[in-house]
Amino acid sequence: MLGRRWAVTGQSRYCLRDLVAESLAGLAQRPGRSVLTMLGTVLGTGAFVAVLGLAATANGQIGKQFSTLAATTVTVNDTGQPQGLNSTAVDDFPADSDVRAGRLHGVVAAGVWWQVQLQDSVISTSPDTIAGSADDNGALPVFAASPGALRAAQPSLGVGELYGSFDAQNTEPVVVLGATAASQLGITNLTAQPVVFINGLPFTVVGIIHGVQRLPQLLGGLIMPSTVAEQDFGPPQANYPPQMVIWTRIGAADQVAAEVPYALRPDDPQVLQADAPPDKWDLQGSVDAALEDLFLSLAGLSLLIGAVGIANTTLIAVLERTGEIGLRRSLGARPRHITAQVLCESGALGLVGGLIGASLAVWIVIAVALTKQWTAILDPRAALLAPAVGAGTGLLAGLYPALRASRIEPLEALRS
Amino acid sequence: MRLRAAQRLADATPATDVPVIRMRGAGRTYPGPPPVRALHDVDLVVEAGEYVAVTGPSGAGKSTLLNLLGLLDRLSEGTFELDGIDVSDLPEGGRSALRGARIGFVFQSFHLLPHRTAAENVMLAQVYSHRPHASRAGAATAALTRVGMAHRMHALPTTLSGGERQRVAVARAVVNMPRLLLCDEPTGNLDSAATGAVLDLMSSLNRLGLTVIVITHNPSVAARARRVISILDGRIVTDNRTGRQTEPASAGQEAPC
Numbered sequence: 001m002l003g004r005r006w007a008v009t010g011q012s013r014y015c016l017r018d019l020v021a022e023s024l025a026g027l028a029q030r031p032g033r034s035v036l037t038m039l040g041t042v043l044g045t046g047a048f049v050a051v052l053g054l055a056a057t058a059n060g061q062i063g064k065q066f067s068t069l070a071a072t073t074v075t076v077n078d079t080g081q082p083q084g085l086n087s088t089a090v091d092d093f094p095a096d097s098d099v100r101a102g103r104l105h106g107v108v109a110a111g112v113w114w115q116v117q118l119q120d121s122v123i124s125t126s127p128d129t130i131a132g133s134a135d136d137n138g139a140l141p142v143f144a145a146s147p148g149a150l151r152a153a154q155p156s157l158g159v160g161e162l163y164g165s166f167d168a169q170n171t172e173p174v175v176v177l178g179a180t181a182a183s184q185l186g187i188t189n190l191t192a193q194p195v196v197f198i199n200g201l202p203f204t205v206v207g208i209i210h211g212v213q214r215l216p217q218l219l220g221g222l223i224m225p226s227t228v229a230e231q232d233f234g235p236p237q238a239n240y241p242p243q244m245v246i247w248t249r250i251g252a253a254d255q256v257a258a259e260v261p262y263a264l265r266p267d268d269p270q271v272l273q274a275d276a277p278p279d280k281w282d283l284q285g286s287v288d289a290a291l292e293d294l295f296l297s298l299a300g301l302s303l304l305i306g307a308v309g310i311a312n313t314t315l316i317a318v319l320e321r322t323g324e325i326g327l328r329r330s331l332g333a334r335p336r337h338i339t340a341q342v343l344c345e346s347g348a349l350g351l352v353g354g355l356i357g358a359s360l361a362v363w364i365v366i367a368v369a370l371t372k373q374w375t376a377i378l379d380p381r382a383a384l385l386a387p388a389v390g391a392g393t394g395l396l397a398g399l400y401p402a403l404r405a406s407r408i409e410p411l412e413a414l415r416s
Numbered sequence: 417m418r419l420r421a422a423q424r425l426a427d428a429t430p431a432t433d434v435p436v437i438r439m440r441g442a443g444r445t446y447p448g449p450p451p452v453r454a455l456h457d458v459d460l461v462v463e464a465g466e467y468v469a470v471t472g473p474s475g476a477g478k479s480t481l482l483n484l485l486g487l488l489d490r491l492s493e494g495t496f497e498l499d500g501i502d503v504s505d506l507p508e509g510g511r512s513a514l515r516g517a518r519i520g521f522v523f524q525s526f527h528l529l530p531h532r533t534a535a536e537n538v539m540l541a542q543v544y545s546h547r548p549h550a551s552r553a554g555a556a557t558a559a560l561t562r563v564g565m566a567h568r569m570h571a572l573p574t575t576l577s578g579g580e581r582q583r584v585a586v587a588r589a590v591v592n593m594p595r596l597l598l599c600d601e602p603t604g605n606l607d608s609a610a611t612g613a614v615l616d617l618m619s620s621l622n623r624l625g626l627t628v629i630v631i632t633h634n635p636s637v638a639a640r641a642r643r644v645i646s647i648l649d650g651r652i653v654t655d656n657r658t659g660r661q662t663e664p665a666s667a668g669q670e671a672p673c
Binding site: 337414 | 529
């Protein structure tokens with residue numbers, strides 16, 4: 001019985017093409033309002049994509065800068081304990097460490113350095129300076145560095161020259177000054193062949209360095225050949241243990257790190273601990289993640305505000321168009337057709353808002369990358385996801401207005 | 417498959433011996449508290465081709481009857497057959513389809529969408545039915561021609577006079593070739609000249625075979641009908657067939673069908 005009756009009446013239909021056309025016409029009737037309604041979604045999705053894109057771009061840039069250095073630096077630490085009962089000296093690196101490490105493939109320069117431990121030191125440019133007087137720069141650190149270590153630091157020379165293996169072998173009393181130490185000591189040029197006195201012992205200044213790629217602490221101190229330091233001030237102490245720094249070719253760091261303990265101490269490689277420097281990505285990543293979370297939650301907030309805006313405007317539009325909705329019902333629209341149309345309108349607002357937001361964000365990422373001369377990196381999935389997120393927001397925001405619209409009594413609406 | 421067969425049936429011209437409206441013991445009570453019996457014990461048969469006016473004071477039950485006749489509301493008692501189809505417990509989808517295909521509505525306040533042209537407003541009536549897209553413009557043109565509005569086809573409603581707007585609304589109501597034209601105070605917003613033109617149009621449509629029911633409290637509108645039903649306190653109190661032919665429409669008013 002029911003079947004026959006259905007066969008007679010059929011179903012009222014609202015095909016997709018009509019649904020979309022009617023919804024877009026509804027939006028186009030109020031273009032100004034539609035654009036303003038979209039604004040929240042534009043901001044939300046735009047911020048979302050821009051944050052992801054800028055973070056990826058900046059990360060890529062930082063990664064690029066760090067990777068060159070990270071891939072070419074290996075440090076070897078002395079993990080040995082002081083030998084002998086009354087000794088605090090730690091020196092597990094063999095005397096010919098520079099040569100042994102230098103023989104490994106991929107090593108550009110390598111050497112051992114440590115900070116010299118001085119007690120009540122007096123450092124000055126004149127031999128008879130009293131400790132604690134204005135001319136005393138005793139607080140300046142003194143570093144012992146083999147010629148290989150000095151070269152591995154990749155210093156940029158201001159004036160003079162670096163000391164070499166000749167000076168080291170002959171324990172010549174020479175120092176290279178870091179730029180900061182040089183200015184504290186008042187030494188700017190070497191034409192007068194300046195001499196620095198450390199606890200009364202004279203050292204000829206042969207060069208001043210202005211920058212280093214590795215071991216930045218060298219810039220603040222006096223650097224002398226390790227042989228000279230050992231002869232004048234004794235072996236390295238446990239509180240300032242010696243360390244080897246190796247400048248490797250790109251990509252060789254891991255291999256060198258694995259081999260170098262055996263090259264230096266074939267008798268007891270465990271006493272030396274070789275590391276490629278910690279991956280900067282981890283640290284950078286966690287900092288960025290915190291910042292990214294903040295920005296993404298801001299993006300989410302503006303998306304929420306956008307959703308409230310869409311819900312509000314759609315509801316007002318529904319209330320304004322009760323007559324139209326009643327008319328559509330009288331023309332054969334079912335309540336679900338009304339629901340579908342309201343949802344379609346709010347979804348379209350969100351979708352278009354998402355599209356505009358995503359395109360704006362792409363341009364922002366490109367513009368920032370261009371001005372900083374970075375490489376723009378943007379996960380295409382983020383850009384493609386944005387319109388979907390926008391549409392979802394719109395649909396969600398349209399739920400309540402759609403429900404209200406479908407409950408409008410046709411005849412009441414038509415008579416008002 | 418079944419739907420397509422159903423559509424053929426729905427579109428087919430029903431046999432003329434079946435009344436367009438057949439209500440038996442129909443009533444509508446709005447649940448309270450207190451419950452309101454807006455309409456009760458209505459027995460009403462409207463044959464195809466009739467021109468019926470329903471009159472009565474405010475609150476008499478005219479709106480309720482209009483709601484029921486237009487399938488916008490359900491009976492709480494009795495039976496109702498539209499075109500021989502029992503609609504008392506038809507699901508909403510079927511009622512909507514029937515409403516869109518067989519009933520044309522004309523309202524007091526026209527309800528034309530202001531941003532759409534006359535033709536687009538007429539085509540809106542075809543959106544919810546099964547009319548193929550290709551034939552819609554042609555059908556709208558034919559309907560507008562029929563109401564004498566072919567020359568203002570692409571005008572926006574805001575540029576039309578009240579009488580012209582109502583004629584566009586009538587075109588929208590008849591574009592789907594309904595069996596029943598249901599008019600709710602169709603001249604309530606019109607001056608006397610426009611009222612006359614719209615009533616002439618409805619008479620001419622009726623003469624071409626369309627069943628017309630007009631809900632009105634205006635005696636001069638009711639006078640055009642060949643049958644006047646008056647309602648009071650939810651009941652039909654008089655049902656007069658005047659037997660009088662409707663006044664002939666002026667020559668210019670009747671457009672070729």
